Each structure stands twice: as C-alpha cells, then as structure tokens.
Amino acid sequence: MAPDQRPDRGAFPPTWAHRVVVIGYAHLSNYRLEALGTIVGPALDDPDARERAVLLELAALVARTRAVIVTFNGRGFDLPVLALRSLCHGVPMAWYYKDRAVRTRYSDEGHLDLCDWLADHGATRLGGLDAIAKLIGLPGKTGVDGSQVDGLYRAGELAAIERYCLGDVVQTALLLLRFHLVQGKLDPVAYRARADELLAKL
Numbered sequence: 638m639a640p641d642q643r644p645d646r647g648a649f650p651p652t653w654a655h656r657v658v659v660i661g662y663a664h665l666s667n668y669r670l671e672a673l674g675t676i677v678g679p680a681l682d683d684p685d686a687r688e689r690a691v692l693l694e695l696a697a698l699v700a701r702t703r704a705v706i707v708t709f710n711g712r713g714f715d716l717p718v719l720a721l722r723s724l725c726h727g728v729p730m731a732w733y734y735k736d737r738a739v740r741t742r743y744s745d746e747g748h749l750d751l752c753d754w755l756a757d758h759g760a761t762r763l764g765g766l767d768a769i770a771k772l773i774g775l776p777g778k779t780g781v782d783g784s785q786v787d788g789l790y791r792a793g794e795l796a797a798i799e800r801y802c803l804g805d806v807v808q809t810a811l812l813l814l815r816f817h818l819v820q821g822k823l824d825p826v827a828y829r830a831r832a833d834e835l836l837a838k839l
Contacts, residue, residue: 652714653721657688658790660695661802663810664702668823668831670838673806675799689726692719699732706739709766709809710752751812770808773815779804807839 664672676698678690699706708715716733723730733739738747742758756763763769767777781789781801789797811832818828 652717653725655718655722656684656790657691657719657722658786659795659798659802660691661799661806662698663806664704665810665813665835668814668817668827668835670810670835673803673839675802677795677799685726688722689728692723692726692728692730695719696728696730696732705746706748707809707813708748708750708752709769709805709812710750711748712742712750712753716748749813751809751816754816766805766808766812770812773812775808775811777808810835 658677660676662672662674662676663670676691676694678687678694681687681690716739720730720733722728736747738744741747742753745754752763752766752769753759755769764772767782770777781797786798786801789795789801814823814828814832814835817823818825823831
C-alpha cells in the first residue's frame with residue numbers, strides 16, 4: 638500500500654491516506670498451497686480507477702474462496718486501510734462486514750491476525766513481521782521494506798512491490814504453520830511435512 642496523500646514526506650500517513658496498489662495472497666487448503674499471486678489491477682492512467690479495480694478483484698477473490706483470512710497486523714493496518722479505501726471508492730466490502738468472525742478479535746474463524754495473537758491481543762509488545770520471521774529462521778525483509786513502497790510506486794516499480802508483497806505473504810504462510818504447531822493444531826511430523834511441501838512449491 639502506498640500513501641495516497643502525504644503532506645509531510647517523513648511522517649507515516651494516517652490510515653485513510655494510503656492507496657492500495659498491490660495485494661499479495663496465498664490460498665492454502667489443509668496447509669497445502671493452492672494458489673499464490675498478486676492483485677495489481679489493469680494498467681490504467683487513473684490511479685483511482687486502478688485502486689478501485691484492485692479492491693473489486695479482492696472482494697471477488699474472497700467471495701470465491703471463502704477462506705479464513707490470515708494476516709500479520711492486518712487488524713491494525715491492512716484491513717482498516719482496505720475498509721477506508723473501499724469507502725473512498727464506493728466498493729462493496731461485504732466479506733468484511735457481513736461475517737462478524739472476520740472482525741471479532743478473539744476468534745480465528747474468519748480472520749487470524751498472527752501479530753495480534755502472538756502479542757496476546759495487546760498484552761505484550763511484538764516486533765514486526767521482519768523480526769518474527771527471523772525468530773523462526775526465515776529471512777525476513779529482503780531488499781525492500783514498507784518504507785520504500787511509496788518511492789517504488791512513484792517510480793512505477795510495481796514489479797518490485799509485487800515481489801515485496803509475495804515475500805511477506807510466503808513468510809506469513811510459514812509463520813501460520815509454526816503458530817499452529819505451537820497451538821497444537823499440527824503435530825511436529827505434520828508440521829515438518831507441510832512446511833517442506835510449501836517450501837518445495839515455492
């Protein structure tokens with residue numbers, strides 16, 4: 638997500654002032670990778686029309702898969718940005734508002750925010766995805782971090798933003814497996830098998 642309006646280039650903009658330019662996703666079924674990709678929308682000169690197309694494509698994807706959404710700090714950033722940008726463009730976001738489980742903080746049935754759960758829903762401070770990924774042996778952020786997305790967007794480097802998003806998506810998927818191991822939802826043998834399968838596919 639790139640800032641939409643930034644009067645002070647050094648300050649992190651408010652939630653409403655971001656622009657959705659790329660959305661990365663992985664679709665897992667029984668912890669097996671079904672799809673991995675990005676939503677970038679059509680190549681349009683109008684950034685509003687392009688952003689609206691991205692939001693509409695996301696809504697169609699969520700409706701089609703009906704999957705549990707897994708994020709890292711999605712409750713604190715990504716989903717509010719998606720909601721406010723959908724509000725801006727008049728894009729229906731029924732998948733977010735009709736299913737209470739997506740917005741219920743203490744349930745993992747519609748949305749599992751790994752950052753929120755690992756921080757015990759605000760009881761402790763947690764590092765970002767970069768730190769937690771490295772904690773479990775993943776590379777974390779490589780090459781690009783979130784502070785560079787605005788510059789890449791303005792330079793027309795959408796491919797670099799796509800790679801950045803996919804890096805976050807893949808590491809979030811592997812973190813999900815490790816979290817479910819710790820939760821007891823996966824035993825160690827199944828965890829290793831699913832993680833190896835996912836890494837092999839990637």
